[in-house]
Amino acid sequence: MHGSRRVAIIAGLRTPFARANTVLKDADGVDLARHVARELLYRTELEGHLVDEVIWGQVVPSPLTPNVAREVSLLPQFPPSVPAYTLNRACASGAQAVQNAADQIAVGHADIILAGGVESLSNVPILHSRRMSGLLVEASKARSLGARLKVFSRIRPRDLVPVSPAIAEPSTGETMGQSAEKMAKENHISREAQDRLALMSHQRAAAATADGRMTAEIAPWFGGRGMDEPVTTDNGIRTDTSLEKLAALKPVFDRRYGSVTAGNSSPLTDGAACVLLMAEDRAHALGYAPLAFIRSYAVAAVDPGWQLLMGPALAVPRALARAGLAWDDIGVLEIHEAFAAQVLSNEQAWASAEWAARLGLPGPVGAVDWDRTNLMGGSIAVGHPFAATGCRMITTLAHAMQRRDAEFGMLSICAQGGMGYAMVLERA
């Protein structure tokens, strides 16, 4: 990596991931982010004043707390002097927060940074229409009650219909699911292949939850009014699902010819995750044992009107090149599962010479070995709180590399806007 200092991943932690409007619905993004940040400090026994900056990702921020990172760094466990900002690189936001932290550390502007991501999709802001907003502003400026009533009298029933943000591409109007559906068709990804991937995701996540690999990365959440209903696991993981059950689900985005179902897509999810990064020398001085080091990363983008979720096809070879590594050097791979159709499309693109040519690459990148990939399942089962996913994957990847004694690991994330993200870690 550039600069003179290696950047160590010291620890990662997340809240349980919960399907939206379930056990985390009463918490907002700030609550989740603060909870996980605070627990990370306690688990690492790190003094808050040692942290130079807090960087957080959030794709759908609350208009009331647009800079969630600052809410985190204003926890009383930190001194008020820790600066903080929030960024948005769509579903790669968590990874982007880690990357920005790594950059700052590498160039010597910081020694210790807490990077994270949070999403509370139970709490998406519901907006008024433009016309309604205009009327409300006008009413607030009215000088008399009469004038105000006059403004209100212009409100029509249709103005009261709220606008809630959809997961759609502003540039194309296509929803994420429609894009996945389109990719499944264009890349000839079968329904069965998608369901098989989803099944594997659930089975692996369930196994990792049962044997404690997954729960070790989770800070329990105290749910319920009496805070006596602890949540320690992700509630999207279906231990009892099967190919038959998955096959029985109806396609959502194209009811007649489609193959993308709720079962082979990642659900709307609430959750937060974070990663603690330190300069290598600082980590040693403080007595922290790094989990892994950041080797390289890359971002790429494609035309959203083409295959929206194909960004990783370009980002991965770029990150590998920057790392000076070949596909086969990667011992553990984490692929973000927005949709099974997207994962399988990415897999196809990496593996084939034809795709390499289409993408202007010198040759195929490599074939996914599923025995080294998504060992604890992926976003389909675990859930996908947009900006939190990157930090979850980095934490899981670092731990998996240790367990496998892998020298290198890589993660790949597809993101809104046709973007792709990849990061390479190396053994500590």
Add this chain to the structure above:
Amino acid sequence: MTAFTFRIDNGTAVVRFDLPGSPVNTLGSAVSAEFTALLQQLLRDNGVRAMVLISGKPDNFIAGADIEEFRALDSAEEAETLSGEAQAVMDRVALSPKPIVAAIHGACLGGGFELALACQWRIATDHPKTQIGLPEIQLGIIPAAGGTQRLPRLIGARAALDIILAGKSEAAARAFRRGMVDELVPPSILLDAALRAADRLVMLGPARRSRIGGLAAVLIDRNPIGRRFVYNKAEHLLLRKTGGNYPAPVAALAAVRTGLELGMRRGLRAEREAFGKLAISDVSHRLVEIFFATTALKKDDGVPPGSVGEVAPVRRIAIVGAGFMGAAIAGTAVVKARVEARLKDADLVRVGRGIRSALRILDERLKRRRISKPEHARLASLVSGAADFSGFRRADLVIEAVFEDLQVKREVLADVETAVTPDTILASNTSTIPIADIAAGAQRPQNILGMHFFSPVEKMPLLEVIPHAGTAPECVVRAVRFGRKMGKTVIVVADHPGFWVNRILLPYLNEAGLLLEEGAPIDLVDSTMTKFGFPVGPVTLLDEVGLDVGLKAGKVMHEKFGARLEPASILGTMVAAGRLGRKNGKGFYRYADGKKQGVDESVYRLLGVLRRDEMAPTMVQQRLVYAMLNEAAMAAAEGVVRSPRDGDIGAVFGIGFPAFRGGPLRMIDDLGASRVVQMLRSLEASHGPRFHPAEALVGMAEAGGRFY
């Protein structure tokens, strides 16, 4: 002495009060004289149109009257004269043709507030240090410089009585809402705002205040019939609360009433006459002694002065055991000391419940508007918990609040020692187990001590800190200072069974048990002691503490002290019948929806006794009181407390021993040791050797000694 300086700013004299050689401003005769002279000078000065009174102390306006001065009063006449002089000064201020503005930052209490009340305009800073009120009642006296007259006229009878009768002080924001001050400003513009107010008063004449309180105020405060209702209700409440043992609030109520109904002159006379009598009363003397003892304890670190150098403050705590006690300690530590509190228990359900109940203490503060919403959010994030020891290395102090069992406590401590730094203080919140036993076998016994909190922690003002023989003095100092940060009055007591409070409480409760065994009516035992001045009677207290807890403590004490403390058998019978007191809704009393109902008459049958309604309350009182006095004398002689002062404070704040009696040791002094010994001998003759007088008492009786 020059306590006042002034400069003239564009026609307004800015009078700065800065009492030399004192951290706070107080009002005494000398200060009054100087102030009066200055006032006259400024009234004559044609270059002065208005005045602003401001303090030269950093965070103090005027803390009140000089207590030492009123303590030295010998006769009611002298006291009445002193009050009359103070009233005269205030009258001069109130009648000043040139407007006077009080610019208040920091404590503005007692005489200080009375002076502010006499001013034509009051501006306070919205700073946490700015506290405004009339705390005189707490010293057994009443406001004696016109406070009982001017406050009700300003804010209405109801609000004024609420402040005066309880001896309350209010934070600036609340004082502003209640109309006690006219403006609330940030400290940075206090003087500026005061100067502008002075100009306004000069230009526009006397201020007209918009009346507060709305319709209710019109119907009640500004209506003689409404006010009569207020007086009667206040009187009724006072009698119920004080049992007639505290004359000051009654006198204050009378002074307020006289003033509002018969005019200010009559009111002021009632005020100073009442003050004259109260200032030299025993009750006031006892309350003042307690005030001084409490003040002295605020500076007492529990080790000989100079024996310990600089120590680091406790910045974070962790608590093992997220039950009722542990959670309350966490919540109180967060609210008061504003430190991180990490809770640990065996499983997450308990941890979560503990966090929730700690947060409830914060919620309560929010509800009472003691903290703001953002503050609440900030404080709430100081409370956290886990089922493991994560975060314990961050803690400077770990408090163990697990089940009262030596083996359990030892095991917990052994685990904790592996999870903390070598400097972490380890405190056991035990009520009966000797700290030395808990520390035996520990890796770092020097870090171990006892911190005995009383339940409910957020309300009870006392904390016992108990070093064992090997505790490092640094740890004692750190624990004591932290206890104070938690808002507690802290006494350091010796590592003897029951420490101090439970030691003297147990014989008293046991005697109550023996009385019940003899058929004493439950309500008679309780009402006798509330009349004596305890906030609750011993039987109610047993129900509150939990009969199982009492039983266990009784056994421990019996083991240590032998036949003298042989427990009454009734607790065993009650517990065996599943009666644990309030916590399971079944005790000596009946409970419904968490509220105490009447005596559970079926208890008499359960205990196999016949109710003896003819039992004499005097006898009941003597047995109970003397059981405690004797034990207190004995424990004090053993050196359980470092001084009689600590012992009395412990009894008053720990068990609600009547403050107007000064505490058990003070009471022995007041009665005279020989009389106490005599009474104990006669009780011994009729009720058995448990009343055998303590050797120390006998010695004192013979030598004519005293505790103080």
